[in-house]
Amino acid sequence: MSGAKTAKSSKASPARWLTVEEREAWKGLQQMHAALSAVLNRQLSGQSGLSLQDYGVLVVLTEQPDGRLRPFELGRELGWEKSRLSHHLSRMAERGLVARESCPADQRGWFVAVTDEGRAAIEAAAPGHVGAVRRSFVDRLTPDQLQAQATIARVVLEGLAAGACDESGCGGD
Numbered sequence: 001m002s003g004a005k006t007a008k009s010s011k012a013s014p015a016r017w018l019t020v021e022e023r024e025a026w027k028g029l030q031q032m033h034a035a036l037s038a039v040l041n042r043q044l045s046g047q048s049g050l051s052l053q054d055y056g057v058l059v060v061l062t063e064q065p066d067g068r069l070r071p072f073e074l075g076r077e078l079g080w081e082k083s084r085l086s087h088h089l090s091r092m093a094e095r096g097l098v099a100r101e102s103c104p105a106d107q108r109g110w111f112v113a114v115t116d117e118g119r120a121a122i123e124a125a126a127p128g129h130v131g132a133v134r135r136s137f138v139d140r141l142t143p144d145q146l147q148a149q150a151t152i153a154r155v156v157l158e159g160l161a162a163g164a165c166d167e168s169g170c171g172g173d
Helices: 020-048 052-062 071-078 082-094 116-136 143-161
Strands: 098-103 106-114
Touching (some): 020 052, 020 116, 052 082, 052 098, 052 106, 052 116, 071 082, 071 106, 106 116
Antiparallel strands (some): 098 106
């Protein structure tokens, strides 16, 4: 959120309001993410019955050699809060896409595992989803634009992972 000039700052220092160019870049990113998510979610649910969130969970799990992760690891990979993950996994388990497995090393812990049904669902959904990603995003950009997008994403994600931004602000403030 860029913040309105009428908003009160919780810090003693004045807010560094976004320039027109910064605001356009930020707003464009938000709008692009929302529009791409809507298009991809419609494509997935229409062709496979999976939501974009289901697909994301299944991608992470099927990329694991044994098809399973501890919930906190899955949540970290997806960037989801514990509550959201728990509710979503319950819905996916009801549909037979994932299962809860006990952890022999930690009797209180458990794993989220992709089921055979989950593997079949993602294998069936992947070709259509990849086609939609190509049509909606990849094919609209030049190779240089794709590289720039990848670089931007990496720089921002590395900064967030390093703790550059938290509730108290960002390192550059």
